[in-house]
Amino acid sequence: MSESRLIELETRQVYQEDLLDDLNKIVAAQQMQIDELSEACKILIDRFNELAEGGLSDGGVASDSPPPHY
Structure with missing residues (x-):
């Protein structure tokens, strides 16, 4: 194997x-x-x-409750 071929192979290996x-x-x-x-x-799914199971857990209005009337 020639030296130039060996250098080319070593260069390719480094790259x-x-x-x-x-x-x-x-x-x-x-x-x-x-x-x-x-x-x-996972957090979003939870x-x-x-x-979906029971409305808002932070004290808000449940999703199936009627909207407030003013």
């Missing part, structure tokens, strides 16, 4: 390692976003289920 490191960082960041979004969805 591929850098690319792999960059992709790993991106995947890790995306996983963090997925985890945060999953938690937010809140929706609370509202």
Whole structure:
């Protein structure tokens, strides 16, 4: 194997390692976003289920109550 071919292969390997490191960082960041979004969805689903089962839990008017008349 010629020296120029060896240098070319080593150079490609270095670029591929850098690319792999960059992709790993991106995947890790995306996983963090997925985890945060999953938690937010869980909170929203729980809140929706609370509202669907019995109205507002913070003392507001239940969704099936008639509107106030002025």
